[in-house]
Amino acid sequence: MGQRYFNKEIETMSRDELSALQSEKLKKQVRHVYDNVPYYRDLMDKKGVKPEDIGGIEDLHKLPFISKSDLRETYPYGMLAVHLSDCVRIQSTSGTTGKRVIAYYTQHDIDLWEECCARAIVAAGGSKDDVVQVCYGYGLFTGGPGLNGGSHKVGSLTLPMSSGNTDRQIQFMMDLKATILCCTPSYAAYIGESLKEKGYKPEDNSLKAGIFGAEPWTEEMRRDIEKSLGIKAYDIYGLTETSGPGVAFECAEQKGMHINEDHFLAEIIDPDTGEVLPDGEKGELVFTSLDKEAFPLLRYRTRDICVLKRERCSCGRTHVRMSKPMGRSDDMLIIRGVNVFPSQIETVLINEGYAPNYRIEVDRVNNSDTLEVFVELSPENFTDTVGAITAMEKKLSASITGILGIHPVVHLVPPKSIARSEGKAVRVVDRRKLHD
Amino acid sequence: MAIKQLSVFVENKRGGLVAITDLLAGHGIDMSALSIADTQDFGILRLIVNDTEKAKDALTANGILVKVTEVVGIEIPDKPGELSRALSVLDAEGINVEYLYAFISASGTGAYVALRVEDNVAAESALTSAGFRTVTEKDVRGNKG
Numbered sequence: 059m060g061q062r063y064f065n066k067e068i069e070t071m072s073r074d075e076l077s078a079l080q081s082e083k084l085k086k087q088v089r090h091v092y093d094n095v096p097y098y099r100d101l102m103d104k105k106g107v108k109p110e111d112i113g114g115i116e117d118l119h120k121l122p123f124i125s126k127s128d129l130r131e132t133y134p135y136g137m138l139a140v141h142l143s144d145c146v147r148i149q150s151t152s153g154t155t156g157k158r159v160i161a162y163y164t165q166h167d168i169d170l171w172e173e174c175c176a177r178a179i180v181a182a183g184g185s186k187d188d189v190v191q192v193c194y195g196y197g198l199f200t201g202g203p204g205l206n207g208g209s210h211k212v213g214s215l216t217l218p219m220s221s222g223n224t225d226r227q228i229q230f231m232m233d234l235k236a237t238i239l240c241c242t243p244s245y246a247a248y249i250g251e252s253l254k255e256k257g258y259k260p261e262d263n264s265l266k267a268g269i270f271g272a273e274p275w276t277e278e279m280r281r282d283i284e285k286s287l288g289i290k291a292y293d294i295y296g297l298t299e300t301s302g303p304g305v306a307f308e309c310a311e312q313k314g315m316h317i318n319e320d321h322f323l324a325e326i327i328d329p330d331t332g333e334v335l336p337d338g339e340k341g342e343l344v345f346t347s348l349d350k351e352a353f354p355l356l357r358y359r360t361r362d363i364c365v366l367k368r369e370r371c372s373c374g375r376t377h378v379r380m381s382k383p384m385g386r387s388d389d390m391l392i393i394r395g396v397n398v399f400p401s402q403i404e405t406v407l408i409n410e411g412y413a414p415n416y417r418i419e420v421d422r423v424n425n426s427d428t429l430e431v432f433v434e435l436s437p438e439n440f441t442d443t444v445g446a447i448t449a450m451e452k453k454l455s456a457s458i459t460g461i462l463g464i465h466p467v468v469h470l471v472p473p474k475s476i477a478r479s480e481g482k483a484v485r486v487v488d489r490r491k492l493h494d
Numbered sequence: 495m496a497i498k499q500l501s502v503f504v505e506n507k508r509g510g511l512v513a514i515t516d517l518l519a520g521h522g523i524d525m526s527a528l529s530i531a532d533t534q535d536f537g538i539l540r541l542i543v544n545d546t547e548k549a550k551d552a553l554t555a556n557g558i559l560v561k562v563t564e565v566v567g568i569e570i571p572d573k574p575g576e577l578s579r580a581l582s583v584l585d586a587e588g589i590n591v592e593y594l595y596a597f598i599s600a601s602g603t604g605a606y607v608a609l610r611v612e613d614n615v616a617a618e619s620a621l622t623s624a625g626f627r628t629v630t631e632k633d634v635r636g637n638k639g
Contacts, residue, residue, distance in 0.1 A: 435503060440559050442501030442538055443592050443610070444531045469535050472505055474557045 064180040064212065065173065068320050069375045076376060080323055081114030083348035088112045088121070091354050094139040097132050098124065098356065115323060118346060118357070119334050123327075125359045129159045129299065138162055140352050150198040151298045151397065161200075161298050162352035168207065170349065174296075174304030174318045175208025181309045181316070181373075182267040182292040184238050186213030189264075191236035193227055193245060194272065196220040200302025201272050201395075205240040208304060214238070221245065224252050235264035242395045243275035243283060243291070247425030250286030260288030269294050271303055272395040274383065274490065279425055293382060299358055300345050306380050314367050314379030321348050324378060325357070326366050329387035340365050342387045343380065361387045391488065393420055394427045396464050400485045403431060403466075406457045411439060417476050421489040429466040431458065434473050496564035496614045497631050498546040502539040503559035506532060514539065514558060521552045526634045527608060529595035540595065542608065544635050565608040566617045567629035570596070572604060580607070583624040589617050599633065606634065 063069045071079070089109045091098050101122040102108070111120055129137060138145075144164050151159045163171070184190065190209040194201025202220055209216040217230055221241065227249060230236065239246060246268050253263065265287055271294035283291045295315050296303035305322050306315035317324050326341040327334055335341045343360045347353075362383035371379060391398045404414045415434040420427060433454065441447065447470055455468040504510045511530075518525070518541075527542040543549045546562060553560040570576045577596075584591060592610040599606050606629050611617045618628050 435559055437554075437559060437561070440501075440503055440561055442540070442561055442563050444533055444538060445592075447536065447538075448533065471536070472503055472557070472559050475505060 062180055062185070063375070064177040069177060069316075069377065071376055073376055076319060077115060079320060080348060083320075084115055084118065084323065084346070085109070085112055087346070087348050087350070087354055088356065090139060090351075091356055095137055097128070097136050118323065118325065121346075121357050123332060123344065123357045123359050124355060126159065126361070133158070134160050137353060137355070139354050140164060145352050149200045149203065149298055149302060159299055161301070164351040166351050167301065167353070170321055171204060171301040171304060172207030172211050174301065174307075174321065175204045176211035177318065178269055178292070178294050178304050178307030179205070179208050179212050179214065179238065181307055182238060182269050182290070183310070184209075184212050184214055184267070188212070188214040188237045189217065189234055190214040190238045190240060191217040191219055191227070191231055193219045193221050193239070193241040200296065200298050201242075204296070204302040204304055205269065224249060228252060228256065231263060231265070237264050237266050239265055239268040239287070239289070241268075241270060242272050243270040243279055244273060244394055244426045246270050246283045246287065246291070247279065250283060251424065254286065260286060263288065265289045267292060269307070271295055273392045273427070276490070279422070282425060295380065295383075297360060299355060300347060301350070305345070309371060309373040309375055311371055311373050313371065314381055316371070316375050316377040316379055319377045322346070323348055324366060324380065326364070327359075329363070337366050337368050340384065343383070361390060363387055389486065391418070391420055391486065393429050394464050396462060398429075398462055398464070402461055403458055406454070406461055407433060410454055410457055412436070412454070415473075415476050416485070417487060418485060419487045419489065427490070429464060430469065431466045432469045432471050432476060434476055435470045436473060496618070497542060497567045497608065497629065497634060499563050499565045499608065500541045500543060500546060500549055500553075501561045501563050502541065502553060504530075504537040504539050506534065506536050510537075511539070514553065517552055517556055517558075518543070518549055521548060523549045523552070527595065527597035527606070531593065542597070542634055563610065564614055565610050566614050566621070567606055567608050567634065568621050569599070569627045569629055570605045570607050577607065579624070580621060580626055583620050584609075584611070584617060587616065587620045589613065589620065
């Protein structure tokens, strides 16, 4: 099978042509935002930048940044650049309590997003002859709708499974001979284990590829999944703020993810100074949408730390590649695909009458993320029966689950037993990184 | 007359218990009874000592979580079925026992049982009416206190 592209003209366009295309689109996008988003217009005015100052991508650095806090401040409509009546859909981030971001889409925006996902599916070897099983969540989460739409564009038979109900996933996978699996890497690993438990061998299924994203995963985990399912596993990247999955995707070379640069302009900046860094340097990834109508974002700081590579890829695609995110420039954790801020857990503790002395430990056991929260007991809430303390742990765990949507194991520990460095408690221990 | 008991929160890790017993020994605390309830993560050590306040202060000063609770102490005659009879009395009165532990009297002549219940007065009165002798802190400490 030769190298295939969903949109050969765009995906293999020469760098010069691509830059010219980006410059044209950027000028229009900046004008559109300036004219229709008062919040961003104010930011530009404060910085003394006018749309006419942006003659092309070389002027990108003149524009002000926006971050998640800007999106929160303008919730729910402040970043909308078209009339609501022109929008056809919303999606929303997995975040909760004040962290939620709503993204709006016109039909044009949906189409460009779905095309990005279609490119990812074709890069993973997909065609109209494939059966694509989508077990990302459907609904507000972008994972399910994005890959579902991409699969339609490719013309594959789409199985809109959504997440969970593993027995049913396996039944459809086997009975309908699914060839491409789309889900979070931890769920892919779980499906692999479940298949094994049911007595299936890796060669018993018809899968050839998997497109896995929405949470950090390691090369070690990639190998495990590839082995247990008998497939080639591809990474995909995206965020609701820019559209959803498909902002960047892996080709068969698996040396970084190609960013769909005709729609999203990428920069790497120093997270402390905001200075643009040269290619190959590690820093915070910043995206500028180039042709979105409803929810265009200029210089949006993703908080993901990664590296950009511009050397030409042997797959023939000319679009820049980004490394897997190596971490976050803020304290956000992604656990089982859910964005978790330590401050959310802190809020629960305070509401439940505990001192905010806690430690969050995240690990990956059997390819699934685990979340443990250690909380200091105080003399006021210490009772002398095991049952009462166990009940307190359960109650706290349920409250945290209610906020985060994922279930932690809570351990109550003696006062002052949580390690403090320089007087400040060490809040997060993420052991997942140590395995890489 | 309820007996004062110390409840100490102990993390289930190596050296957790000895740190507490060492500290009490260093302050000349004499233990009359000891019981521990544990889970995978933590334990609760329950102690009856000769000087509850002193022990509590010493533990608290060392950052150890401790609480003084009152338990009912009774003497159990040394013959089969007596503990069962005591528990039946409480059960008949609708008194729920959260936990209990047995220990030897200071004189060495009989067995004592410490009971943690919701209502100490009701429990003592029910047990006394059924012929059980309640135990005081003085009994527990013997002539050492």
